[in-house]
Amino acid sequence: MHLYHLVYFSKRKSITEDEFASILRTSRRNNDALGITGALFMSDEYFFQVLEGPRTALSSLFGLIMNDDRHEDVVLTLFDAVDRRTFGEWSMAELPSQDPKMQALFEYYASQADGPAELSGGAIWDMVEAMADAVMQQGTSQKLM
Secondary structure, eight states, X not given: OOEEEEEEEEEEOOOOHXXXXXXXXXXXXXXXXXXXXXEEEEOXXXXXXXXXXXXXXXXXXXXXXXXXXXXXXXXXXXXXXXXXXXXXXXXXXXXXXXXXHHHHHXXXXXXXXXXXXXXXXXXXXXXXXXXXXXXXXXXXXXXXX
């Protein structure tokens, strides 16, 4: 099976903490069945998500995301073949919006470009790596069982 990373940003509509928790629960259940892993970060204005898995599963899931009314201005920033998973133990890891490292990195890169669509590949990978570091530091509570 060939693995791919899919990374996107979208402007998020206003959602409650309960709605965000519901998104995570549903994602974890569905992603596990599809062989998809990843992580989701929600800033004050954007969703930033990394998904990894089989190409067809990612393409189908991204189609659903594009049509989800909780997202606006969805921008696919990366869709590449990879040798291994970065978030292999998480069906959907969550990075709280208060995560200081992610928030600072997100704000820094957002200020350097005209929105997430203008970020360079290097900036995207810096954010993915920061996301992976933050997920590893938060423990094992969201790992696949």
